[in-house]
Amino acid sequence: MRVLVTGGMGFIGSETVLALMENGHEPILVDNLSNSKEDVLDKIEKISGKRPHFHKVDCCDYEGFRKVFEEEKNIEAVIHFAGLKAVGESTRKPIEYYTNNLLSTLVLLRLMKEYGVHNIIFSSSATVYGVPKRVPLVESDPVGGATNPYGETKVMIERILEDANKADPSLNVILLRYFNPIGAHPSGLLGEDPNGIPNNIMPYISQVASGKLKTLHVFGDDYPTPDGTGIRDYIHVLDLAEGHVAALNKIVENPGVVAYNLGTGKGTSVFELINAFEKATGVKVPFVVDPRRPGDVAANFANCDKAFHELHWKAKRNVEDACRDAYRFQTTGASK
Numbered sequence: 001m002r003v004l005v006t007g008g009m010g011f012i013g014s015e016t017v018l019a020l021m022e023n024g025h026e027p028i029l030v031d032n033l034s035n036s037k038e039d040v041l042d043k044i045e046k047i048s049g050k051r052p053h054f055h056k057v058d059c060c061d062y063e064g065f066r067k068v069f070e071e072e073k074n075i076e077a078v079i080h081f082a083g084l085k086a087v088g089e090s091t092r093k094p095i096e097y098y099t100n101n102l103l104s105t106l107v108l109l110r111l112m113k114e115y116g117v118h119n120i121i122f123s124s125s126a127t128v129y130g131v132p133k134r135v136p137l138v139e140s141d142p143v144g145g146a147t148n149p150y151g152e153t154k155v156m157i158e159r160i161l162e163d164a165n166k167a168d169p170s171l172n173v174i175l176l177r178y179f180n181p182i183g184a185h186p187s188g189l190l191g192e193d194p195n196g197i198p199n200n201i202m203p204y205i206s207q208v209a210s211g212k213l214k215t216l217h218v219f220g221d222d223y224p225t226p227d228g229t230g231i232r233d234y235i236h237v238l239d240l241a242e243g244h245v246a247a248l249n250k251i252v253e254n255p256g257v258v259a260y261n262l263g264t265g266k267g268t269s270v271f272e273l274i275n276a277f278e279k280a281t282g283v284k285v286p287f288v289v290d291p292r293r294p295g296d297v298a299a300n301f302a303n304c305d306k307a308f309h310e311l312h313w314k315a316k317r318n319v320e321d322a323c324r325d326a327y328r329f330q331t332t333g334a335s336k
Helices: 011-022 040-048 062-071 087-092 094-114 149-167 201-209 237-251 270-281 305-311 319-332
Strands: 002-006 026-031 053-056 077-080 119-125 172-178 180-182 216-219 234-236 257-262 287-290
Touching (some): 002 011, 011 026, 011 040, 011 237, 026 062, 062 094, 087 149, 094 149, 119 149, 119 237, 180 319, 201 319, 234 237, 237 257, 257 305, 270 319
Parallel strands (some): 002 077, 119 172, 172 257, 216 287
16 A cells, blocks of 8 residues: 655654565655654665655645645554644643644544545544543443543544544544554664663663663552553653554454554553663663652553454554663664
């Protein structure tokens, strides 16, 4: 299939582009490079031997984005990654998050309707479940009450997509609710390489281990969890990328609107993650404990049975694999 990938130069987007190409699909990348780098295209080509089409466009720019649909004929599906994505930052910049994430989706849906594209896979998040009343989380659990503006944008976009399907049942929507993506491509060429101090924990740990940053800040050790640190479901980004290929195979069945959790089904605390990193790499990670961040929850991990039964997908890699790959990327492929 010819697949438009918004945010295709980002951490998860670029890995998914590779997975699509490996499975015979033709990705078309759109990205404004606000939190990614243009050399990602060279790295995709180096790994795959092919250079996908890339358009430097902001998805909020209707006229600019429209030219992509005009130039790239016969787009059959869209995978929508583009968006601001840091929980902590969203509590400080809520207006920017609501504007960017909602407007980019509304412009995309308008153009999909205009150009007769009926399939969209949306990069959603476990944050849509809000504060979990129990874990593991299942897709039928209530959505809403997210604890931060980033999560609220995901809740709102899920509702927008559901309403768009009600108005036009020919629109197929798959909502992929990610848990916590970590790791990197085993080549060491592609990984999470944020601008500035990382918002996500794995590049933060990797940058401390490599000496780029001095100390890891652990936000809160007084949660009601066994060791006091937050528990998350850390999934290797390659497993996550393969989940998108599985979703693309599902969407051709015209499923309407369907949601899937993509995680490992196992929770790992921050201290356990640090220990796993040190075990996988042999490098010590100095850390200090800071107060909790606003918008964080104590524990969050997935039940992924639905994805296993309906998408025939399951995470295959473990946390140590992800730590090893992330550190390899940090020491070989990341910008210094």
